[in-house]
Amino acid sequence: MSTNKNITIKSEQDIAAMRIAGRLTSEVLDYLVPFIKPGITTNEIDKLAHDYMVNVQNAIPAPLNYTAGGDVPYPKSICTSVNHQVCHGIPSDKVLKNGDIVNVDVTVIKDGWHGDSSRMFLVGECSIAAKRLCQITYEAMWKGIQQVKPGARLGDIGAAIQKFAEGHSYSVVREFCGHGIGQGFHEEPQVLHYGKAGTGLELQAGMVFTIEPMINAGKKDIKEGSEKDGWSIVTKDRSLSAQWEHTIVVTPTGYEVLTVSNGTPAVPAFIGIRAV
Ligand code: MF3
Ligand code: CO
Ligand code: CO
Numbered sequence: 001m002s003t004n005k006n007i008t009i010k011s012e013q014d015i016a017a018m019r020i021a022g023r024l025t026s027e028v029l030d031y032l033v034p035f036i037k038p039g040i041t042t043n044e045i046d047k048l049a050h051d052y053m054v055n056v057q058n059a060i061p062a063p064l065n066y067t068a069g070g071d072v073p074y075p076k077s078i079c080t081s082v083n084h085q086v087c088h089g090i091p092s093d094k095v096l097k098n099g100d101i102v103n104v105d106v107t108v109i110k111d112g113w114h115g116d117s118s119r120m121f122l123v124g125e126c127s128i129a130a131k132r133l134c135q136i137t138y139e140a141m142w143k144g145i146q147q148v149k150p151g152a153r154l155g156d157i158g159a160a161i162q163k164f165a166e167g168h169s170y171s172v173v174r175e176f177c178g179h180g181i182g183q184g185f186h187e188e189p190q191v192l193h194y195g196k197a198g199t200g201l202e203l204q205a206g207m208v209f210t211i212e213p214m215i216n217a218g219k220k221d222i223k224e225g226s227e228k229d230g231w232s233i234v235t236k237d238r239s240l241s242a243q244w245e246h247t248i249v250v251t252p253t254g255y256e257v258l259t260v261s262n263g264t265p266a267v268p269a270f271i272g273i274r275a276v
């Protein structure tokens with residue numbers, strides 16, 4: 001592993017280790033699928049995920065006691081953000097009900113390496129508006145991923161996501177971004193989900209980072225959740241918010257998604273078939 005301006009370039013060996021952490025991360029999400037039904041609490045989802053990571057995968061849930069530079073250690077093993085919650089929702093006794101949408105965000109540490117991925121789950125039967133927001137946000141993440149190759153710039157990723165989301169009359173949350181990842185949970189660089197093509201850091205093979213756009217059905221503004229728990233974030237206008245996240249490595253020819261497993265949702269049609 002080599003370092004340049006605080007951005008670590010991962011070696012083939014590092015990437016092999018991150019492939020394992022990434023697969024385990026995605027497998028936690030796969031494992032949760034059948035449980036996320038009306039009536040389950042987000043605490044129950046947290047316990048299922050925690051026990052799976054610790055007991056089945058012999059892995060560490062990175063969020064548990066994580067401080068992110070702030071002073072409030074995160075109290076749970078995953079994040080569960082429901083409806084107008086944008087991100088960092090703390091699992092609680094809240095019961096999921098028919099029609100809710102929930103983002104489950106999982107970060108696994110395996111042999112010292114992190115994998116970070118989140119998906120949206122539809123709880124029971126959801127409205128057309130809720131399903132559309134989840135689908136467009138998924139496609140927005142992939143519009144960003146599609147930009148990744150050596151020589152492209154970080155601004156290309158943000159611009160592609162912003163153009164696509166705003167083209168569907170949604171808005172992009174500004175305050176949170178993707179991030180470098182490796183032996184650290186949140187490394188350099190910051191990966192914004194908005195911006196100007198052709199600007200920002202030039203990508204180079206061996207960089208590993210997340211792309212994790214938060215897209216609101218209404219306005220982009222957010223505020224701290226009324227829970228005052230120091231973590232959860234909601235939309236200011238209480239509109240629905242969705243998010244998807246993958247961990248990506250820049251390869252000599254483009255990108256490879258590290259957070260993949262048997263249950264990974266299919267890529268959008270616009271990605272097409274690529275030579276790997
Ligand atoms: N998994 C989140 C991310 O994608 C970070 C959660 S930090 C926590 O970056 F402490 F809330 F878990
Ligand atoms: Co992340
Ligand atoms: Co995450």
